[in-house]
Amino acid sequence: MLTEQQKNDFSEILETLGENLDITETQYNAAISSYQNVGNWLSKEDSELKAYNPLIRPQGSFILGTIIQPICEDDDLDIDLVCELSKKKDSWTQFNLKEIVGNQLKSHKGLDDLLDEEGRRCWTLKYRKDSENIKERYHMDILPAIISEGYETILNESYKRMFDESDVSKLCLSITDKESKNYYTSTIPKEWLKSNPLGYAKWFFSRATIQTNKMFSINEAVRPVPSFQKNRFPLQRVVQILKRHRDIMYRDRKDKIDKPISVIITTLVSKAYNKETNIIEALINVINNMEYFIKDYNPITEKREKYIENPVNKEENFADKWNEFPKREENFYEWLKKVKDDVENMTSQSGYGLQRINESMQVPFGDELIKKTFNTYGLKIRNLSETNSLKVNVVSGAIGSVGINMKKNNFEGVNE
The missing domain is CATH 3.30.460 (Beta Polymerase; domain 2)
Known part of the structure; x- marks a missing residue:
């Protein structure tokens, strides 16, 4: 179970990750x-x-x-x-x-x-x-x-x-x-x-x-x-992070043509999102709930089939190709399970220091991107810490120069 401080720290790491994806x-x-x-x-x-x-x-x-x-x-x-x-x-x-x-x-x-x-x-x-x-x-x-x-x-x-x-x-x-x-x-x-x-x-x-x-x-x-x-809003960051995870997972696979498409990820994530202001909380929520917005019945065709409703056009089913290409449905659920496992592994490292978190994110998101992310994150926190400017934004939960003063966290459950 993450402490509030650890959630804020993870949120800032993911924000930095998103900035590097922009x-x-x-x-x-x-x-x-x-x-x-x-x-x-x-x-x-x-x-x-x-x-x-x-x-x-x-x-x-x-x-x-x-x-x-x-x-x-x-x-x-x-x-x-x-x-x-x-x-x-x-x-x-x-x-x-x-x-x-x-x-x-x-x-x-x-x-x-x-x-x-x-x-x-x-x-x-x-x-x-x-x-x-x-x-x-x-x-x-x-x-x-x-x-x-x-x-x-x-x-x-x-x-x-x-x-x-x-x-x-x-x-x-x-x-x-x-x-x-x-x-x-x-x-x-x-x-x-x-x-x-x-x-x-x-x-x-x-x-x-x-x-x-x-x-x-x-x-x-x-x-x-x-x-x-x-x-970016937290929802935008979550979509970016999940798209990157998908791209890395299917980078070298022969069936990458059947990887989950962006509009399905974006739609399901948006439907599951519950206005969380903290990115890690938003990420955990959507990966645990997005599949519940996939229906087993299409009210337009009146058939038993997977149905992901276009929120601005009920007649359009974003999962319509799943019936023609079953591998796409299979790959979606395989990817979703992998996301859940990787996020759980990432957050479980919170008591062992930044290096363990860094290592847990390299395979799911890419070595170079994560190294760059943690270098940027470390410099950001070090600069703020040295000037006693380390604060947490009460709305987004992000660590930075705006918000209320906070204590440094060493990701081992002990505040310095």
């Missing part, structure tokens, strides 16, 4: 610059898309603040984008829309060189830049979509209010999907597959928010050019 502001700005260039090209005067007001907007982990560094510096950052169009030609099907966006990308000499492949729903651009001071590795998945009339007004009004399911449903997009039965035939966007990345973002931040007046604003996150978020 992408840098340089990486963040490079990504924004790249997708702005794409948007400018798609909307240039002689573009076939110009009349439909194309707007590139980030989605997924980039706006949720849960994006993490890849394990190896030569691996890619994954950045998901939406190409929003206010309307389209009446004759365009999903196929036509996707093809036109792709052709416009191919018509740009620089972008044509970056175009990697056509995915099920997206076009992918791969960026590679090497210089003396900068090494950029990221790919962007661009999803063509049609927005509803008055979408921007609906969006602005929605984010002035608290989360409401009926409210965010108005933020749905009609998207292209090669696996849709009407991919080549339907010209009516209302009949196309739906996605709601900004509605999901609003739901996520409604779950994450604990200090709306001091922390990052959701209104900033959903802008086409969002501000860089320097601080």
Whole structure:
């Protein structure tokens, strides 16, 4: 059983771990610059898309603040984008829309060189830049979509209010999907597959928010050019930490294609999160409770099957591929058990000193990352201790220079 002091110390270690998982502001700005260039090209005067007001907007982990560094510096950052169009030609099907966006990308000499492949729903651009001071590795998945009339007004009004399911449903997009039965035939966007990345973002931040007046604003996150978020909510940190654990676990496995997907982890963690302000308490809670939000019955299909509800679209089952690929369900539960075992092992070292905790985290999260984390943590605590500035934040539980004065803890159950 951890003491309150040990919980606070663990929370600060995990906060430092999360800081080292964050992408840098340089990486963040490079990504924004790249997708702005794409948007400018798609909307240039002689573009076939110009009349439909194309707007590139980030989605997924980039706006949720849960994006993490890849394990190896030569691996890619994954950045998901939406190409929003206010309307389209009446004759365009999903196929036509996707093809036109792709052709416009191919018509740009620089972008044509970056175009990697056509995915099920997206076009992918791969960026590679090497210089003396900068090494950029990221790919962007661009999803063509049609927005509803008055979408921007609906969006602005929605984010002035608290989360409401009926409210965010108005933020749905009609998207292209090669696996849709009407991919080549339907010209009516209302009949196309739906996605709601900004509605999901609003739901996520409604779950994450604990200090709306001091922390990052959701209104900033959903802008086409969002501000860089320097601080993170405990929920964001927990999602980052669990994604890193998954990436390490499946790094060298042959079945890594069937590893737990990020949207399932993010959704289940968010549903299980109970507004804990201490990261270790939040982590322990969610890993012990997230599986209870996986249902055995799908109310939409009325079938006995695993069902993980999209919180902003009940008709979408994030576990729908588990029926087609049983290995994915198996791997999810295998990963969850491993997380529980690793966190229990980590916290059980609390009475044996920092070195034992350090060692217990190296295999689950990666040697280099943990060494860097503990070096940063040690310097932070040493500097504060030497100036008698060691304090604990009464809201987040993090150790630092803000909060109430505290005694030093040697992680052996004895306060000095």
